[in-house]
Amino acid sequence: METQAKIYDVAIIGGGAAGLSAAQALGRARRSVVVIDAGEPRNAPAAAMHNFLSRDGMNPLELLEVGRAELVKYGVEVINTRALDTLRNEAGFTISLGNATEVSARRLILATGLKDQLPDIPGLAEHWGNDVLHCPYCHGWEVKDLRLGVIDSAMAMHQAPMFTQWSKRVTLFKGPNKVLAAEELEQLEALGVEVVESVVTTVLGEAGSVRGVELSDGTQREIDALVVMPNFDVDVSCVKSLGLVTQEHVSGIGRHVPVDDGGQTEVPGLWLAGNVANPMAQVIMAAADGLGMGLRVNADLMKEDFDHAVAELRMKKAVV
Structure with missing residues (x-):
C-alpha cells in the first residue's frame, strides 16, 4: 500500500536570518516546518555584521550556523538545495527542488532575500561587503576617519553628505555631464566634500584592501574605502508558477515584492519575510x-484548525 507523502504545516524558502527566525517561532509552536536553502546568503562576502545586539561583529555565516543548530530541538528540518518552482493546490503548496524531490506544505513563507547588483567596475566586487560598502549603519564605524570615495549613482548626493558623519575626508566622483544643483554644491562645500569631475573606472588594491581608484580622466586617487549604491533585485523564480510579481521600490533602489501590512501576498497562503519584501x-x-511572520502564519493555521475542528464536531452531532 502506497504511503501518503508528508505535508508540512509550513515550508520556508530561504535560510537567512528571516527564514530561520520564522522557522524557530513555528517550531516552538509545535508546527511541522521545513526550510529549503540554496546556501547563498546575501551578506556572505562580509566579514562581520553589526547593529545586532549581543552579536555585533559576528560573522554572518556563523550566525546562520548557530541558528540552524538551535532549530534541531524543535524538529525543524532543513534541506540544502534550491527551490525550482512552486504549484498551488487544495492542500496548499508543492515545491519542486533541485535534488529531484518535492515538498508539500499548507503554508509557504518566502524569505529568499535580495541580490546586490554592483556597477560593472573592475576590482569593485572583490572588496564588496568590507571596504566597498553602501550603508554607513552597517559598516560606517569600520571606515571612520578614512579617505572615502563615493561612486557616482542616483543616490550619490544622498550618500556623500551622510558619510561625513563618519569621516571628514569624503570625495564624490561624479560624471562631468552630471549637473548638481546650486544648493547641493553648497551643502557639499559646507560639509567639506571634495567633488571630482571624473568617474571611477577601476578599483586598485589587493584582496581585502582598497588602496585607490583609477578615473576616467586617466588619473589615480588614493582612497581607503569606497561607497557604492548597488541595485537591489529579488529572485522569485522559485514561485514563478504562482504569478508573483515584483515591482520597483518607491525609493528607486531596486525591486521588491509588495505585501500587505501583515506580510501576505495576493497569493492565498503565501507570506514574505525579510529583504524580499523590505x-x-x-x-x-x-x-x-x-x-513576526512565523507568529502570523501560525495564527492563520490555528484559525483553519479551529474551524476544521468545529466542522467535524457539528458533523458528529448531526449523525447522532
Missing part, C-alpha cells in the same frame, strides 16, 4: 520580521 532591513530587522 530591501532596507538590516539583519536584526530581517530576523524580527521573520519572527
Whole structure:
C-alpha cells in the first residue's frame, strides 16, 4: 500500500536570518516546518555584521550556523538545495527542488532575500561587503576617519553628505555631464566634500584592501574605502508558477515584492519575510520580521484548525 507523502504545516524558502527566525517561532509552536536553502546568503562576502545586539561583529555565516543548530530541538528540518518552482493546490503548496524531490506544505513563507547588483567596475566586487560598502549603519564605524570615495549613482548626493558623519575626508566622483544643483554644491562645500569631475573606472588594491581608484580622466586617487549604491533585485523564480510579481521600490533602489501590512501576498497562503519584501532591513530587522511572520502564519493555521475542528464536531452531532 502506497504511503501518503508528508505535508508540512509550513515550508520556508530561504535560510537567512528571516527564514530561520520564522522557522524557530513555528517550531516552538509545535508546527511541522521545513526550510529549503540554496546556501547563498546575501551578506556572505562580509566579514562581520553589526547593529545586532549581543552579536555585533559576528560573522554572518556563523550566525546562520548557530541558528540552524538551535532549530534541531524543535524538529525543524532543513534541506540544502534550491527551490525550482512552486504549484498551488487544495492542500496548499508543492515545491519542486533541485535534488529531484518535492515538498508539500499548507503554508509557504518566502524569505529568499535580495541580490546586490554592483556597477560593472573592475576590482569593485572583490572588496564588496568590507571596504566597498553602501550603508554607513552597517559598516560606517569600520571606515571612520578614512579617505572615502563615493561612486557616482542616483543616490550619490544622498550618500556623500551622510558619510561625513563618519569621516571628514569624503570625495564624490561624479560624471562631468552630471549637473548638481546650486544648493547641493553648497551643502557639499559646507560639509567639506571634495567633488571630482571624473568617474571611477577601476578599483586598485589587493584582496581585502582598497588602496585607490583609477578615473576616467586617466588619473589615480588614493582612497581607503569606497561607497557604492548597488541595485537591489529579488529572485522569485522559485514561485514563478504562482504569478508573483515584483515591482520597483518607491525609493528607486531596486525591486521588491509588495505585501500587505501583515506580510501576505495576493497569493492565498503565501507570506514574505525579510529583504524580499523590505530591501532596507538590516539583519536584526530581517530576523524580527521573520519572527513576526512565523507568529502570523501560525495564527492563520490555528484559525483553519479551529474551524476544521468545529466542522467535524457539528458533523458528529448531526449523525447522532
